[in-house]
Structure formats: structure tokens, C-alpha cells
Amino acid sequence: MTADLARDPEAHARPDEDRPASSTPSVPPPPSVPPPPPALEARAITRRCPGALANDAVNFVLREGEVHALLGENGAGKSTLMNILYGMVPPDSGEIWRSGRRVTLRSPSDAIALGIGMVHQHFMLIPGFTVAENVLLGAEITGRFGMLDPRRASAEVRALSERHGLPVDPDARVADLPVGIQQRVEILKALHRKAEVLILDEPTAVLTPQEVGELFTVLRGLKARGTSIVIISHKLKEVRAVADRITVMRAGRVVGETTPAEADEQRLATMMVGREVLLTADRSPAQPGDEVLRVRDLHVRDGQGLPAVRGVSFSVHAGEILGIAGVQGNGQTELAEVLSGLRRPTEGQISLAGRDVTTASPRALIDAGLSHIPEDRQRHGLVASYSVADNLALATWNRPPFAAHGVRDEKAVRARAEALVKTYDMRPPNPDALVANLSGGNQQKVIIARELDRPVTLLLASQPTRGVDVGSIEAIHRAIVAARDSGAAVLLVSAELDEILALSDRVAVMSRGEIAAILDASEATREQLGLLMAGARTTP
Amino acid sequence: MQGALRSGKFPDGHASVSETSARVRRLVEPLTVPVLSVLTALLVGAGVIAAAGGDPLAAYAGLLEGAFGSARALSETAVWTTPYLLAGLGVACAFQGGLFNIGAEGQLALGAVAAAWAGYGLPALLGGTLPAALHVPLTLLCGATAGAAWAAIPGWLKTRTGAHEVINTIMLNYVALNAVSYLLNGPLKDPTPGNVIARTPLIAESARIPVFVDTLRVHWGFPLALALAALVGWGLERTTLGFAIRTVGASPDAARAAGMNVQRTVVLTMAMSGALVGLGGAIEVTALNHRHELGFSQGYGFDAIAVALLGRNHPGGVVLSALLFGAMRNGATRMQYLTQIPADVISVIQALILLFVAADGLVRRLYRLRGGAAPLTLTRGWGG
């Protein structure tokens, strides 16, 4: 694990020198014919996952000094490809070339030694460690006997961050930093390892629109210094804004390569999905009825005991969809947990159909007519080791038709499951299949089928299409709108602005635990919502 | 694609596999690893015996003869199986609910003490004598209740404070053993003049579970344990409570979101587990020893973990593995008599069985088996 140090024992002794004169000493000089070989190239990469091909003979070329977007739906194989290019998983077959030389990546250290850096979607940072410890981990600055030298480490990281215009306090604990700064630490980690190729996996998922802008500025700066960048995304607008070239993947294969100039959003979406896609859901105007959910001055603390929701008030009426927009981590998760009975509020009132349910248990809420599509479906929505049928009976497992007098009616469970599997077109069409073996989209269908299979007073849908393929997204959106049209009040929590705009009748924007504004969806614009999400205050 | 198909890495179970062979496989598959584990453990055990200077073949022949060689041997195997079965069922119940009850040893001891007390003390307390039809069930109930109460403590502590049940059940073992030692040397000590042994008085005739035949020790506690195994199996599979227990075990978060009362289920699961184990102790007293004496347990409580895991926490499987453990323990005496190999070697073999069952991947690698069940997950962080 000290291979990288062994190769360049003086790497840390030259903090003033970002790149050694010969930046890739192990690579032979480029052939005399221009253009130079690609910075990174995947040739016919194939990787099997249980039951499927995650990458099927994928070719991908990253040119020297470009920003290259890898576009595709969830499950298209983008992350698998990048994990292969970073040495995290080995390909079953295929070749990787780096600046004209064939390389084998047995582990991330091999990739690091070849100047490849990666910023993972879920940050690879240790929350309890300082920024400096995180940046230097694996390439620590040590004195005698492997003893750490915190002071030199701190100075080194400070110098690095100043050199690249990425200001950050080296001695701060990562857990105390906002997400945007944590991402900066991730980028510094790669830069410290002299990355010339930088792979960013869904880097904008956790950022406000303003932070996305800042990130793109940083990326352009790095590009100007000669770094070649891959950015993985499924967001069409961002891809077109930042990329020089775009490679589109679908179902484990590369389906095309294009540029922002050649392809507009509609065209990219079609490439990504393989057919024409409606970017907006088709629905009639809402016909709001009585107030169903009323939330007054709600305060909630998160798992660490810090205030997460700070004085939120709103109400949802029968027959309407209230969308809660906001960047992840602004209190929506805690709000949804409180509304579903999984967490207790510290202050405030919640009433459901006129009854006070402020501290009601999940059981009481289900009995009062709550249907819940939880944000974390693996954790709160499903029992992975159970069959589809048992999962479909989960919320009402102890009452008719699924049970009577404490004894389960397995025939009834199965019969209902067979019907629902058909109605929702679940694949495989088998009620005995284990939920663990279903795709994300089909798992979500199981939850939605279960939650809408009883009279619904309030539907609480948290991030209902996260990690779900486009085909299932359409079905899920239709089901949510249908629930509204049949008279349910719907509270939709989503970090996807497009989803909020496509489904909501009214939009509440959450920022730092507060509702910044509640707007009529027909009047709200993306720009306006973006500003509100970033913390701007307006009085609509 | 061609290469992929030929390399055979795709999961099978496509149309090419006929229905019957699939059904046979479903039946055989769950047995494969346990059976191979037992065989491997016996092989390694043979190595240990040989290394210690014994003759493994003679040893195992003695073991077999001792376990199954005569009516008396069979009777004794049933006698030894009974506590394994009940303690194993208890531990398996807890496992199904995602809880690790390492406290069976203490629950067993308390169940035995409580039953012994009820056996000799209850008639006097209620003023006179009790009919056997009432006294036996009451005595067993006392044992089961003591075990249930003792096991419920770590369950309650877990739901209240998050303290992990593993350390608490172990600690309660020591507390129970110390407390039992105090009781048997103090308040509950057999007052017969001249008695220096730490033991209770003999229980009343009316509290004793009868044997089938006067000449053999096998008693009605054995069929009772088998019936309980069937009941537990049905309960876990078919009742709403069983479904709740399994769901809490598989995913406490999902259970809570589905409106199940996770805290109550955890305490109840531990209590049920302790009740079964305590009953095991009570039956030893009422059917076999007719009193409780210090150090009666042969480590049933710890072996119960192996019994449960070898039986895959399934009541049917637990019956089979309890029979195996009972037969081995029983046969070991004969083996030691015939070959002078210490009966303790059985503990080594039983620990090895647990090792191979737990390290399912090790056995699969040894025998080049494919596939594998999802590993059991109990470690969800410490409390404190």
C-alpha cells in the first residue's frame, strides 16, 4: 500500500511544485503523429453482474484536456465503467489504455499511480477525520517510525488548496463541513495525488444550483491547466452546460457520442432512454377539496440532535399535490420521517383529517389513512429477504384479508399479490420472487402497489423515483397523479426539480429546515425555485 | 455473450432445468451445508483424536454404539436430546427475531431452580398436596417463567437503552450462576442433616414427569419437546406474531415503518426464547434429577447456539441437530469407556460443527459448491 510512495519518494518534499516536469514518467513519449493519444480509453470493456451485463463491450475515449460527460439513466452502467477505470472492480474482459499505453488496474492504488483520480457520488471521506487527514490519507506525511506530522500535513493541504483556488480549513473536521465544501475536499484529495484525469460521479446531485455553478467554474479552471475530466450525470441541462463531448450509455452499452452543439435536450433524452420521452407528465388541473394534512410550526431534530426542521407550517388538501422542493439535506428527510411516525417532533402540531397525530405511531398513522413511499426504500419500505407477496402484505399483515384471529391467510396473501403483480406489471411476474433480486424500479412498484392498495387519505411520497429507470418513472408518476385524482391529498418530497414541476399543484421550497416560500406551480419558474433552494427569501 | 453463456456464470434455473429436479434441489439445498459441516467436523475431530494418540475409528465406533447400540442407548440419546432441543429452539427463536441469546446457560439454570422450588415448595405454600395433573404443569410453568423473565431483561434493556443483548445475556449468565450458587448454598439448600452438597431437596412425587418404561430413563418430556418444536414452527410460519418476529429480525426499520411494535416484539421474542430454554431446565429437574444440584448443566446453553445454527434456526432443523448433539454427548461416555479418549473431544467436534456451519463460505469452497444463502447478520453495532 506504500507503492505510490515508493515510486516517488520525494513527492511530498516538493510542496511548491504541483506537477513534476515529466508528469507521466512511466508513459513513453507520444508517437510523432498528432493528435496525442487519449488521456484514458476503455476498449470493449465487459463486466457481468449477477443476471445482467453491467458493461457490454463498452468503448469510451477521454481526450487530453477535455470535459467529457457520460450520460445515462440509473443502471445504465456509467458508474460500473468508471469504477473499472479507477481500479475498484476488475473488468471481465476488455482493455484500458492510458495516454497510449495499455494498463492493468488491480486496485485504486494502480489508478492513483497512473494519475487517475475520482470523486465518488457518495463521498469517500471519513467524517471524524480532519480535512488534512482526509486529503493525505494513503499518502501521509510522516516523520520517524511512521509517526504522523500534523503540522506539516496542515501546511501542505493549505498550500494545495490555495494553489487551486479551493479554499478550505485543513484542520476542520469533515463532519462539520457543508456538502459543497466536502466535495472540494474530495477534489483536493485527487489533486494531491497529482491526478491528470479526474472522474466525477454525479457531482451535482447534492449541490444547490449556485454550488453547481461554482463547481463548473472549478472544473473549467482545472481543464485550463490541462486536466482531463469525466463527469457522470443523468441531468441533461448540466451535461450540456459543462461538457465538450458527451457519451451516452444505455443498458450497459454505449449508444452514441455527441457534443452539446449537436444534440439538444430532447435528443439526448431520446438517446438515453431509447425512445421518445415525455419530459412532462400529462395531467389535468387539481380540484382541491378539504384540508387533509395540517402542519403548524413544526420543529424536528436530526439523528445527531441538531435542528433539522425549524418552524415549518403548511397544509395539503384532498385532491392536490403539494411538492416539497429542496436540495437534499435541508430537513425534508426529517420532515417526512415525522409525518410517517418514524421520528418525533420537538415542537409543533400535525393533524390528519382533523385528528391530532403529532406523536402518533406508524401504526396509528396507517390506520388513519396514511400511505407512505419512504425515501430509503431498502431500509423502511421493504424486507429484502421476503418474497414480493409478503412485502405486499407488510403494512396490513395482521388484518383481513391477510390474517384473522392472529393466524395468517397465506392463500389470500398470494392471491392479492398475483393481482397486484399483474396490475403494476412487475418483473419478474412472480409473487414468490425475493425482493432483493428485483431492480430498483420494480422494488418501488412493490411499495407503491402496497401503499395504494387501501383507501388513501394522505399519500406521502419521498423521492419516489430516485434510482429508478425511466420506464418505471412514468408508471410511478401516473400512479401518484391517479391517487390525487381519486381524492387523496399528496405530499411529494423530491430533490429533482423536474419531478416537482411535472407533478405538483403547489410547490413549497425547503431551505435550511425552513419553508422559504409556497408557490403556485403554474407560476413557479426553475430560476425562482433555484434561488429559493439556495436560501433566498421572497414573499410571493 | 457466447463466452458468457459457455463459462456458465449465469445463474441457472432457466427453462432447461426440469421442474422435478428443481424441487429436489430445493429440498436438498438447505441440507447440503449442514451435512457437509458435520462430516468435515468429524474428519477434523478424527485428526485431533489421532494427534492426541487415539484411534479415531475405534472412537467413532464407540460413539455410535453408545448412542444407538441398544434400547438403553436410544433411551439415553432421547434423554440427552431433550434439553438440547428446547434450548436450541429458544436460541433459534431469538435468531429468527434478529436477537442473539447467548444467555441460555443462565436461563436454563434459573428454570431448573425455579422448577425445583415449585416441585418441593409449592404444595406446602398452597397448604397440603397437589394432584400431579396440576403440580407438573405448574412446576414446568415456573421454570418457563423464570427463563422468560430472565431473558426479557436484556430484551428490555436493548429497546430502552440500546445496550446490545449479546453482552447483557452473557453477563446475566454469570449473575444467574452466582445467584443459583448462592441459593443452593443458602435459602434453597437441602436441609437433610449431614448434607454438604449444594442442592435443593427432592421434589414431590406429584411434580415428577413419568417415564415410559420403568427400566429406561426416557420420559414424557421428550415427546413434549418435539410437540413444542412443531408448535414453534407453526407459530413462526403461520401466525401474525411469528410474521412480526421474523420481520423485526430481518429488518427492524421496515417492521417499524409497517406499523409493527418493534420494542414489544423484541421483548416478547426474548421472553419466548427464555421460556423455551427455562422449560428445558425445568424438564431436567422434573423428569430426570428430581432436584437441582450445582453444576448440573453440561454446557447445554452454549451448545444450544450450535444446535440452532446447525438447524438453520428452523424448528425442524433444530430437532435434527438436537438429536445429533444428544447422540454425540450420550455416545461419548461409551467412547471414553471403550477407548480412554476423553469425552471432551465431543466439545471440540461440536465447536467445529458450529465453525463450519457459520463459515458457510469455507465449506462451499472446500467442496466447490456454488451459490449460497444470504449470511445471517446480527452485528448491528454495540449499544452503550
Place this chain on the structure above:
Amino acid sequence: MGSRRLAFVTLIVAVLVGAAALAGAPRVAAADVVVSMIATTLAVATPLTLGALSGVMCERAGVVNLGIEGMMLSSAFFGWAGALYASAAWGLPPGASLAFGVAMAIVSGGLLGLAHAALSVTFRVDQIIGGTVINLLAVGLTGFLNRQLFFERTGPFGGVVPRSPGVLPRLHLPGLADLPVVGRIFEQQPITLTAILLVVVAHLALFRTRWGLRVRAVGEHPRAAATVGIDVRRLRYESVILGGCLAGLGGAYFTLESVPSFEPLMTNGRGFIALAAMIFGNWTPTGAFAAALVFGAAQALQINLQLFRDQIPPSWSFLQHSSIVGLLPYLLTMLILTGVIGKTTPPAADGKPYDG
């Protein structure tokens, strides 16, 4: 260690020492009882300290070690057997025999550490079950070998336990041990002194060295460590084997330092109490040491009460039963686990198999 827990430790130790002084009051000077209590506490805390250090090492790397009890029991046996063989079969002098025994104990602990690492890292067995396997294996193996080697006529010594080389000698720390009154505290045996030294070494290794930083990274977020080229499996193996060696030294205390004999099950739950000490000490070597002292003091009190048994007033006569005072460490453990004395936080990836 938080101030609340530090106060708790001080308070409990003070109460226990005070209780001993009270019990001995009519016969022995309080100062002597206090000094003797402290000296005994340090000695009997040794296996707990080493067991807790073993736990800290393993769990900082993300591997729960429930097998400390079994590791200590096996090492107690193999250390003892090694010393007996060295002195009786090979005729080594007592000092060399004991040193060989200690080495055997450490090696056997390390081997069980290797086994635990293989189970939990390579075979991804649930770590609590893996630890239980080690515990049961240790009970079976030591019981069997003890009988086979020393109590069977067919054994190498013909069924007679050979004369043991005794226990490790007390060391006289120059200067400290010459102090008046308190000098006795510093007259300790080598494993006890080594354990205290190892607390400091473990602290430095975990929090001041590159290796320690990486171990902690692996215990908090193994995937993050892997992405910067750290070999998660290798580090987990290293930590768990090291933890096994520490538990092994702890096992040696029982048969080579405390008493010159082996009894089946003689560790008597010390390995599990050590885990509680580790938890209470918030997974730090120094905190674990402080917690081990609390348990040590409880045990020292038990020993002292035995000495002053006849002085216990009749109304407290149940204290004469050693089994009642013997409950103290176990009940303390449960109290500590409830978190009423302050919650602690395990390493984030503790107990989770790494499949990257």
C-alpha cells in the same frame, strides 16, 4: 474520556477502596488496606486491560471481537502447557520456562486472531457468531487437551501433572518501589507492568502513527480507505492478529502470573467484561484502561472481603457468600452498557463485513 465518565470511574474506585478499608478497619490500618487495594486492583485489572486493548485494536479496524474470552482461555492453557513442557520435558530453568510459556500464549492468541480474521474478513461470517465459534472452540479444545495431556494415564506425563515452574516473579521498580507506604503499589509482576506500558504504546500507535490513522480509517469507512489505495483486508488482518496477541498475553496472566495452574473455564467471563471496558472507554486505550481499573477494583474488593470475612457484621452476612460480591463486575458491566454514565460511539464500520 468524558469528564462524566472520568468522575464515575474515580467515584466507583474510591467507594470500592473505601469499602475495603472499612471492612478491614478494626484490624488493619486504613492506609495499608488502601495501598493493598490499589496494588491488587492494578494486578487483577491486567487481563481486563489487555482484553480491552485487544478489543480496541480489532474494533478500531471494524472487526468486532467477541472471541477475546476464548482467546484468553486458550492462551492461558497453551501458555501453561508450554511452561510445563519447557520445565518438565526439556528441563529448562523456571525463568526460561515461564518466558517460553508467555511466548506460547502470545502465539496461540495470535493464531486465534488469525482464525477470527479469516472468518470475519475472508469468509464474512457474522462477527459475533465468529467470536462465539472461537469461544466454544477454546472451551472444547482446552478441556480436551488438559485432560488428555495431564490427566490421562496415556498422556505424556502418565496422568500426573508435573511440577510447575511457578509464576513470574515480582519486579522491584528501582526508586518507586522503595517509597514508604505506597512502594508496594510498584512491586508488580511483568505482565501487569507490560500491560500498562502497552496502553501507552497502543495509544501512540493508533493516534500518532500512519498505521493507526489507516486502521481507524478502515474502521470508519473502509470503502473510502480502499479508494485511496489502502488495503482494507490486510489492515484488518493485522489488527485482529495483533488483538489476538494482546488477548494472548492477557491469557498468560491467568496461569503464569496469577496462579501456577490451569482450570477449565478459568477466565470466567473476563473477556466479555473486557469488551464492556472497551465500550465504556469509548474505544480508546486510555479509556479502556480506566474502565478496566473499575472492574479490577470490584474484584480486589471481593478478594479483600474474603480476607476480612469474619469481621462482616451479622446483618450483612449475605456478603460472606463470595457469589454475591462476585456479582459486582457483571452488574457494573450491565449498568455501563445502559449508557446512563454517558453514551459512547463505536467506529462507524464496526462489525460490518467489507465486500469491496
